[in-house]
Amino acid sequence: MNQDFNHIQSVYWVFTQLCNDDCDHCYNDSSPFGKRISHDDCMAIIDNLPNKMDRLILSGGEPLADKKLLYAILDKLQSRYGNEIQIMLQTNGDLLTKQKLQTLIDKGVTRFDIASIDRYHKKAGGRLMELAELFESCGVIGTEKDPLIEGGHYLTENPLSWGYWGASEDMWLGGNWARGKALKNNIWLKDPSHNFCTILSGARNFLGGYSDIPQEISIQLWRINPCCPGTHFPMGDARKEKVADVLKRASQNAVFKMLNDGNPLKMGESLGISEEAAAEKNEELKNICLYCDHFMKCHKNEIFDEKGVMATLEKV
Known part of the structure; x- marks a missing residue:
């Protein structure tokens, strides 16, 4: 990177x-x-x-x-x-x-x-x-x-x-x-x-x-x-x-690092969400962009701080 x-x-x-x-x-x-x-x-x-x-x-x-x-x-x-x-x-x-x-x-x-x-x-x-x-x-x-x-x-x-x-x-x-x-x-x-x-x-x-x-x-x-x-x-x-x-901050955020890898189903690994669970939800929503939206909305407070700035997230 x-x-x-x-x-x-x-x-x-x-x-x-x-x-x-x-x-x-x-x-x-x-x-x-x-x-x-x-x-x-x-x-x-x-x-x-x-x-x-x-x-x-x-x-x-x-x-x-x-x-x-x-x-x-x-x-x-x-x-x-x-x-x-x-x-x-x-x-x-x-x-x-x-x-x-x-x-x-x-x-x-x-x-x-x-x-x-x-x-x-x-x-x-x-x-x-x-x-x-x-x-x-x-x-x-x-x-x-x-x-x-x-x-x-x-x-x-x-x-x-x-x-x-x-x-x-x-x-x-x-x-x-x-x-x-x-x-x-x-x-x-x-x-x-x-x-x-x-x-x-x-x-x-x-x-x-x-x-x-x-x-x-x-x-x-x-x-x-x-x-x-x-x-x-x-x-x-x-x-x-x-x-x-902004890009420097993104490079220190595990969610956006997974997007950089082209692996949106692994965005939640740092938050304890397995790729299998993500794939199941993606199958339900029928589109990876809709899954990405769903994930971001569900985990906004973990990905961003109260001012909307990307938080530093390390992969667990």
Whole structure:
């Protein structure tokens, strides 16, 4: 496990839940009425990010639905980090124009991922060829290579690139996480054998120490999470705390260490709860995210102190 959390491979930041679309499967309730945080909050979060990041993913919601805030964030990132990080924008592409694309490039975005090529989104991939021409007109190279998964350093040989993907029943965005509108609309994956913690965007390796999957944390608006679905209670508040300090505390907490290992059914071992008992409850709830929520709610006072700060828990 890492000891210096002032350098992290990847941070996934949903800075807005405002969106032009209102997809049935959206795990964070993004919509035209989605939650937002202030300009000052976003500036404080940037100040609290690790000193070094290989990649920062900006997502939503739809980032371009909150365009003024997105541009301010990019300016602040440029001021703090210069060209030392790869900035990726995850967008549905609906609001992208040539002028906006060029502005984003000028403000330091080097990777664009169109995350809407599926039946859940309004345009269902119908704009893909138009977007391909748009990217080509601005010198953005289309590639299937994922700069997070492939290659150790993310300032790649082709630093300006784009790719596309979408939700499917086989992928984690296909209404699988028991979260948000997927939960409300009953399209979450009912499969207790599926361990979301071990896949990209799950909790495994959020503290580092493994080489099979990149190190990544998630910030949902201000909530610091070990995974994109997010634990029921966040690890910390990125508006008020240094992210590196929060991760350091997590590295000393037996529950979150098990999440880092990708073993959510072993989260309770330090509290006397056997893996067998956890597996039985998970089977009942039919989804590991729901089991994680259940566990956190039942044991909040043992995992966190009265101020909501993670306690130091040693494995028994």
